[in-house]
Amino acid sequence: MTAAALMAAVRRRVLPRRVRCYATVEDLLADRDGLEIGGPTDLFRRRDLLPAYAIARSIDNANFSRRTVWNDPIRDGASFTYDARRAPGRHYIVEATALTAIAGAAYDFVLASHVIEHVANPLRALREWRRVLKPGGAMVLVVPHKERTFDHRRPVTALAHLEEDDRNGTSEDDLTHVSEILALHDLALDPPAGDFEAFKARSERNADNRCLHHHVFDTSLAVAMADAAGLQIVAVEPTPPYHIFLVACNELPGQPLDNARFLGPDAEYRRSSPFITDRPRG
Numbered sequence: 001m002t003a004a005a006l007m008a009a010v011r012r013r014v015l016p017r018r019v020r021c022y023a024t025v026e027d028l029l030a031d032r033d034g035l036e037i038g039g040p041t042d043l044f045r046r047r048d049l050l051p052a053y054a055i056a057r058s059i060d061n062a063n064f065s066r067r068t069v070w071n072d073p074i075r076d077g078a079s080f081t082y083d084a085r086r087a088p089g090r091h092y093i094v095e096a097t098a099l100t101a102i103a104g105a106a107y108d109f110v111l112a113s114h115v116i117e118h119v120a121n122p123l124r125a126l127r128e129w130r131r132v133l134k135p136g137g138a139m140v141l142v143v144p145h146k147e148r149t150f151d152h153r154r155p156v157t158a159l160a161h162l163e164e165d166d167r168n169g170t171s172e173d174d175l176t177h178v179s180e181i182l183a184l185h186d187l188a189l190d191p192p193a194g195d196f197e198a199f200k201a202r203s204e205r206n207a208d209n210r211c212l213h214h215h216v217f218d219t220s221l222a223v224a225m226a227d228a229a230g231l232q233i234v235a236v237e238p239t240p241p242y243h244i245f246l247v248a249c250n251e252l253p254g255q256p257l258d259n260a261r262f263l264g265p266d267a268e269y270r271r272s273s274p275f276i277t278d279r280p281r282g
Contacts, residue, residue: 019049019245021235028138028234028247030055032108035132037062037096037125038070040082041113043142043243050245052111052140053083059111060089062099064172069192069209076101095172097125105134113142116225117213120174123166126229133250139231141246143222144213147275148242150189154180156277157215159224173207177214219244219269219278227259236262238273 034056036044044052053059061080067073074080079088092101096112096119110129119125129139146152170176182200185193193199193211206212215221219236222244226233231248232255238244251257261267270280 017049018051019237019239021237021245021247022050024235024247025050025052025138025140026055028249029109029140031057033058034109034111035060035062035102035107036080036082037110037112037129038115038118039063039111039113040080041111041142043113044082044111046083049239049243050140050142053086056086056109058087058089060092060107062092062094062096062102064093064095064210065208066093069211097121097128097172099128099132102132104131105137106132107137108134109138109140111140114144116141116143117215117217118210120172120214121165121170122215122225123162123229124169126226126231130230130250135250136252137250139248139250141222141226141244141248143217143244143246145218145238145242145244145275145278146216147218147277148240150186151184151213151216152189153184153186154216156218156221159221159228162215162225163228172210174214175204175206177212178203178206181212217244218275219273222246223259223262223267223269227257227263230257232257233259233262236267236269238269238275238278240274 029052036059039061043049046054059082066075074091076091076093078091080091081088094101110133116122146156181203187193187199202209203212219238223236226246226248230251232251233248235247270278273279
């Protein structure tokens with residue numbers, strides 16, 4: 001083995017694997033103040049795929065309830081501990097679609113990992129997250145790709161459906177998708193859900209627990225959703241085992257959106273995606 005190959009092997013063993021878009025994220029988040037919707041999130045920790053916690057100056061948190069299936073009990077105004085080497089932020093108990101306690105243009109960035117699929121009205125949520133962003137501020141979304149999750153039997157949601165939810169003001173007590181979920185959810189890939197009867201009972205109480213995936217994503221839907229929400233996309237990276245990393249910026253006044261290179265059939269992510277259904281056909 002050459003010296004260069006040896007050093008590369010050592011780096012692979014010592015350094016954590018990071019997504020390629022991390023360099024872009026680092027430029028947008030380093031020494032800046034942010035808000036995480038949901039969380040804290042392992043993917044954003046120091047030795048994970050996108051170590052946002054290590055580079056931010058401060059991060060606050062918004063969760064829909066004092067008690068969720070993912071967190072220990074929290075209270076509004078309490079400390080949000082996201083990194084042992086950073087001062088804690090603060091918790092807000094507030095809906096993702098109505099961050100009423102937070103002023104407009106309050107943050108340099110917003111993080112949300114595996115959150116948007118749990119929101120009944122994603123476009124309304126993204127508009128609200130944009131509201132609390134400064135002009136040109138960054139948004140980092142991680143969305144589950146259906147192909148390797150318990151959603152793999154369900155059809156990808158159409159953008160028109162998300163737009164209809166937005167027009168109709170769909171609220172978080174919506175159970176429109178429950179019949180489809182009960183028929184097609186792969187319980188073998190979701191052990192915490194229990195057996196069918198336990199899963200059915202939990203799903204019918206979704207307004208309290210928010211466990212349902214209302215909508216089902218592939219990368220093209222994630223991109224189209226961000227575009228429809230008025231975000232300028234800067235990076236898209238489908239990543240094993242089932243993540244779609246999407247980095248975008250809040251639209252700047254006077255600068256029209258131009259997401260054409262991410263929206264078309266020749267988008268770069270399609271050639272490099274690990275997910276079969278993302279790849280170019282033919």
